[in-house]
Structures are given as structure tokens and as C-alpha cells.
Amino acid sequence: MRAMSTARPSNRSFSLLDSLGETASQQNAMLLIQLRWLAVFGQAATIVFSTLQFDLQLPLPPMFAVIGGLVLLNLFSMLRPRQAGEVRNGDLLLGLLLDISALTALLYFSGGATNPFVFLYLLQLTLAAILLEAWSTWLLVAYACLCFAVLTRHYLPLSLASSDPARLFQLHVYGMLVCFVLDVLLLVLFLGRINANLRRRDARLADLRQHAAEEDHIVRMGLLASGAAHELGTPLSTLAVILGDWRHLPEFRDQPERLQELEEMDAELRRCKSIVSGILLSAGEARGEAVSLTTVAGFLDELVTEWRRLHPQTELAYSIESPLDEAAFRRSPIVSDTALRQVLFNVLDNAQEASPAWVGLRVRCQDGRLGLRVEDHGPGFPAEMLARLGKPYQSSKGRPGSGLGLFLVVNVLRKLGGTVDAANAETGGAVVRLELPLAALSLGDAHEHGG
Incomplete structure (x- = not known):
């Protein structure tokens, strides 16, 4: 794309x-x-x-x-x-x-x-x-x-x-022949090129209509997610209060196994609240939040650490390719973009579902662009899914409503000025490549995208 x-x-x-x-x-x-x-x-x-x-x-x-x-x-x-x-x-x-x-x-x-x-x-x-x-x-x-x-x-x-009248008539006939040849050649040549221009224009208009339809789909999903996040806020807070009260009850305080289960429930509850906060932040509805600045290296290290914590059974092979722009990767400040973080989690989660034992993440940072390559050892993408990469409801999982992951990935990267490409590796498994300009993650450009 x-x-x-x-x-x-x-x-x-x-x-x-x-x-x-x-x-x-x-x-x-x-x-x-x-x-x-x-x-x-x-x-x-x-x-x-x-x-x-x-x-x-x-x-x-x-x-x-x-x-x-x-x-x-x-x-x-x-x-x-x-x-x-x-x-x-x-x-x-x-x-x-x-x-x-x-x-x-x-x-x-x-x-x-x-x-x-x-x-x-x-x-x-x-x-x-x-x-x-x-x-x-x-x-x-x-x-x-x-x-x-x-x-x-x-x-x-x-x-x-x-x-000489005869010579003048002969000249007229020659002129008619030349005029006919000119008319035919120029009509075929220029009308062909004009039609090609018009076909390209129609193709661009079709792409714009498709993008508008996709963005309308995203807006409707965003409104639904934002509304659901508002609705979930109250019951999640109530559950947090109940879990806090249960910790002080003898039935839980005196039994380490049950107390450990409560801690796990509390951790998952905090994760749910973090996801809800992220949805509201992406929708621009969070108030009083300071902009979080980091670096590309810090952003990716935090993301990899969090993903490994949530998927301890899966090996995540994280590597950084050379040559590397050290200044842009480790020192230049960027905004910790919630939408990009969710996109990378989505791609890694999809790879983990296809390949539970191993997932690879390669990072390239050079010439002002950030490239990410996610690999797995799964069965790969079906041919029809590759042909319609980024279209909604294209999935090999066979579940109703699935297939929105790559659709959202493609559209978020497109908003950031980046590209998404997917393919099947020759040795087996799937490969998803994401690339975006580092300027899209700078503080000024992030405000422009979000505002």
C-alpha cells in the first residue's frame, strides 16, 4: 500500500x-x-x-x-x-x-x-x-x-x-491528402494520450472514494470505541474498589493462593483501565494529560518489554539492523504515539496467533525513516488476503467481525505518511513491513495529526 x-x-x-x-x-x-x-x-x-x-x-x-x-x-x-x-x-x-x-x-x-x-x-x-x-x-x-x-x-x-489551373488542382489534392493524414495521426495520438489521462484521473477518484469510505468506517468504529470506553469507565472503577475491599477480608488475606489470584485480577483490571485510557487519549478526550516525550529506542524498548510481559510463552526476537542513525534512534525526541503503539501491538499479536512459539521484530532507522519488520513461522497469508491488503474484514481466522487489524494498521500508517507491505517469506511464515517518516513522530507534526 x-x-x-x-x-x-x-x-x-x-x-x-x-x-x-x-x-x-x-x-x-x-x-x-x-x-x-x-x-x-x-x-x-x-x-x-x-x-x-x-x-x-x-x-x-x-x-x-x-x-x-x-x-x-x-x-x-x-x-x-x-x-x-x-x-x-x-x-x-x-x-x-x-x-x-x-x-x-x-x-x-x-x-x-x-x-x-x-x-x-x-x-x-x-x-x-x-x-x-x-x-x-x-x-x-x-x-x-x-x-x-x-x-x-x-x-x-x-x-x-x-x-496553371491543372497544377493548382493537383496541389489541392495533395493538400487534402496531407490534411487527412495529419488529422488521422494527430487524432489517434492525442486522443489516446487524453484518454489515458482521463483513465488515470478516474482511477485517482476511485482511490479517493475508497479512502473516504475507509475513513468513514474508521470514524464510526472510533465513535463506538470512544462510547464504549466511557461506558466501561464506571464499572471498571467499581471493580477496582471491590477488589481493594476484598484484600482486607480474612477469606482472602489469610489465604495466599486467593490473594495471589486477587493480585492477578487487579493487574488485568489495571490493564483494562489502561486500554480504556488509551482509547480516550487517541480520541482526544483525555484532559490534563502532559505530552509524553521519548526516543525511538525508548519507545520500542518499552513496547517490547510490555509485549513480552503479556506473552511470556512466546519468544520475541528483537533486533536492530545496521547501518543505524544513532542520533535519530537514541537521542532525537519523539512523541510516544498511542495509536502507533496500538498498531505495533496489533501486528505482533497477529503474528503471535499464527506462530505462538516465535515472533521476530527487526528495526531499521536511517535517512529520516523508521522501518519495522515483523516475522513469524506460521502458515503465511492466503493469496486473496494479500491481494486485498488493508481492506476491512479480510481475515484468515474465520471469526465474525474479524479482519479489522490490518485495516486499522494500514490506515494509521497512511495518516502518518507511512506505508505497509505484507508478503509470505520464501522459507515459510508471514512478513509485515511498516515504514514511516520520523518527522511524523516529532512534537509539532504529532500535534498536527492529532489536532
């Missing part, structure tokens, strides 16, 4: 060139700019070739002035500052309107509606039908039809130095 990339701040301005085609609209605008560059060089080459090869008498200064205007339009379109680099429907509409105007001007100087390249209007209208909103497309259709109608009456006729 990949974490979502950080979006650009919306209050900053970027040119289309700076944005590097991050969105479908930006990519489509870049395609229009590329098409305009092709038109600039193609039109210039056609004018020069027709003048030299076929002795056409063309008004070169105004025609090259129009081509120069297209060059300036392209440079302006690429470098103009935009809010977060975004390209709107109006931007594309204006660009296509100017393209049609430039084509009309060039056709006016080269035969008007009798010029075979008049069918290049169809290319621009086809692109408009795909890229623009419906009203914008119809506006361009009306404008192109008006330009075509004007060119049937107002234009500068083409003239050959030899004034």
Missing part, C-alpha cells in the same frame, strides 16, 4: 511548467501545448515548402506574424502563474478559441475555404468535445462554423507563379 502524496498548498501559485502535469487537466493542457508546437512548426514548414516547391505566392509577413502569435500564446500558457497550477475549463476554452482564430487567419491568407487544410477545424473541435464542458464545446462549434462561413466569402485567393 502506498501513502498518498502530499498535495501542493492551494494558496501558492505555480505555472503549468512547474506543476509538471500532476492532474488530468494539467496533463491535457500540456498536450494542447504540444499540439500547438506541432502546429507552429508544421505551419511554418508548410508555408516555406509550398512557396519554394510549388511557387505559391503567399503573403509571408502576416502569416509568420500569426505563427509568432501562437508561439507567444504557448509560452504564456506554460509560464503563467496559476493557483496551485490548476487548469480550468475557461483556460482550455480560451486556448482553443485562439487556436481556431489563428487557423482562420492563416486560411484567410491562403485561399480561405478552398484551402484543403480547412478540415483541421475538425481536429480542434474533436479535442474540445473531449476536454471541455458541453456549453464550451457548442460555443467552439458555433465559432468554427462562423469562421468557415466567413472564409467562403472573404479570403485571399491562392495564386501560382505559372497560373
Whole structure:
């Protein structure tokens, strides 16, 4: 699972060139700019070739002035500052309107509606039908039809130095062939790339909808957990008082076995109260709590010690890999994140259920990132579960309501800017890799995530 990339701040301005085609609209605008560059060089080459090869008498200064205007339009379109680099429907509409105007001007100087390249209007209208909103497309259709109608009456006729009508007709046929080939090649090339951009946009929207659904699921579970934690607070306190009273009764005070059982019950009760407090803390409902600062090494040492205490029958092989960033691992302060602690407990508990005798935890800290690798000697993940890693209710345990563990792990790590990956080891067993930036655990960033 990949974490979502950080979006650009919306209050900053970027040119289309700076944005590097991050969105479908930006990519489509870049395609229009590329098409305009092709038109600039193609039109210039056609004018020069027709003048030299076929002795056409063309008004070169105004025609090259129009081509120069297209060059300036392209440079302006690429470098103009935009809010977060975004390209709107109006931007594309204006660009296509100017393209049609430039084509009309060039056709006016080269035969008007009798010029075979008049069918290049169809290319621009086809692109408009795909890229623009419906009203914008119809506006361009009306404008192109008006330009075509004007060119049937107002234009500068083409003239050959030899004034041979047969040669002029032959040139018209050649022009129709070239125009047809250009239309076909450009339509196939650019429409294919535009459709690919739109498919990528649809895929991103589908991912965003999926993430929204998952986050809504998490919110509902969080509300349920928070409500349950509130409800459990009173009976847990009552049980603590009762256990305290029982310690002073002769039936328990004078019998060491029963007193030991009371101590074990009290320890488990304190654990339940700690879990409830952790739920309320994660929900932001704890009051008067000081922020707990530690280091990566201290956080992991405490977590491993606590997990070993709760699972004394399981060997936890805890190791730190080299090379190690000693300063970031042992000295840089981080917030003792309750959600991350619960995530690691969840992964270790899942590994212990699959492999009761042995669980491995490897830690890597380098280049500003913390990597955790949890291994076991169990049967591994089913193929269908790996294919849907992080989706709710994907479990091999076969119990109703199970399968939320990895779902929560993936979403918590994603909130922290990290990634989760799972696989089956070649030698047997399962491997879960977690990686997150250490900056996500710093004091300032932790407040941002929690606030």
C-alpha cells in the first residue's frame, strides 16, 4: 500500500511548467501545448515548402506574424502563474478559441475555404468535445462554423507563379491528402494520450472514494470505541474498589493462593483501565494529560518489554539492523504515539496467533525513516488476503467481525505518511513491513495529526 502524496498548498501559485502535469487537466493542457508546437512548426514548414516547391505566392509577413502569435500564446500558457497550477475549463476554452482564430487567419491568407487544410477545424473541435464542458464545446462549434462561413466569402485567393489551373488542382489534392493524414495521426495520438489521462484521473477518484469510505468506517468504529470506553469507565472503577475491599477480608488475606489470584485480577483490571485510557487519549478526550516525550529506542524498548510481559510463552526476537542513525534512534525526541503503539501491538499479536512459539521484530532507522519488520513461522497469508491488503474484514481466522487489524494498521500508517507491505517469506511464515517518516513522530507534526 502506498501513502498518498502530499498535495501542493492551494494558496501558492505555480505555472503549468512547474506543476509538471500532476492532474488530468494539467496533463491535457500540456498536450494542447504540444499540439500547438506541432502546429507552429508544421505551419511554418508548410508555408516555406509550398512557396519554394510549388511557387505559391503567399503573403509571408502576416502569416509568420500569426505563427509568432501562437508561439507567444504557448509560452504564456506554460509560464503563467496559476493557483496551485490548476487548469480550468475557461483556460482550455480560451486556448482553443485562439487556436481556431489563428487557423482562420492563416486560411484567410491562403485561399480561405478552398484551402484543403480547412478540415483541421475538425481536429480542434474533436479535442474540445473531449476536454471541455458541453456549453464550451457548442460555443467552439458555433465559432468554427462562423469562421468557415466567413472564409467562403472573404479570403485571399491562392495564386501560382505559372497560373496553371491543372497544377493548382493537383496541389489541392495533395493538400487534402496531407490534411487527412495529419488529422488521422494527430487524432489517434492525442486522443489516446487524453484518454489515458482521463483513465488515470478516474482511477485517482476511485482511490479517493475508497479512502473516504475507509475513513468513514474508521470514524464510526472510533465513535463506538470512544462510547464504549466511557461506558466501561464506571464499572471498571467499581471493580477496582471491590477488589481493594476484598484484600482486607480474612477469606482472602489469610489465604495466599486467593490473594495471589486477587493480585492477578487487579493487574488485568489495571490493564483494562489502561486500554480504556488509551482509547480516550487517541480520541482526544483525555484532559490534563502532559505530552509524553521519548526516543525511538525508548519507545520500542518499552513496547517490547510490555509485549513480552503479556506473552511470556512466546519468544520475541528483537533486533536492530545496521547501518543505524544513532542520533535519530537514541537521542532525537519523539512523541510516544498511542495509536502507533496500538498498531505495533496489533501486528505482533497477529503474528503471535499464527506462530505462538516465535515472533521476530527487526528495526531499521536511517535517512529520516523508521522501518519495522515483523516475522513469524506460521502458515503465511492466503493469496486473496494479500491481494486485498488493508481492506476491512479480510481475515484468515474465520471469526465474525474479524479482519479489522490490518485495516486499522494500514490506515494509521497512511495518516502518518507511512506505508505497509505484507508478503509470505520464501522459507515459510508471514512478513509485515511498516515504514514511516520520523518527522511524523516529532512534537509539532504529532500535534498536527492529532489536532
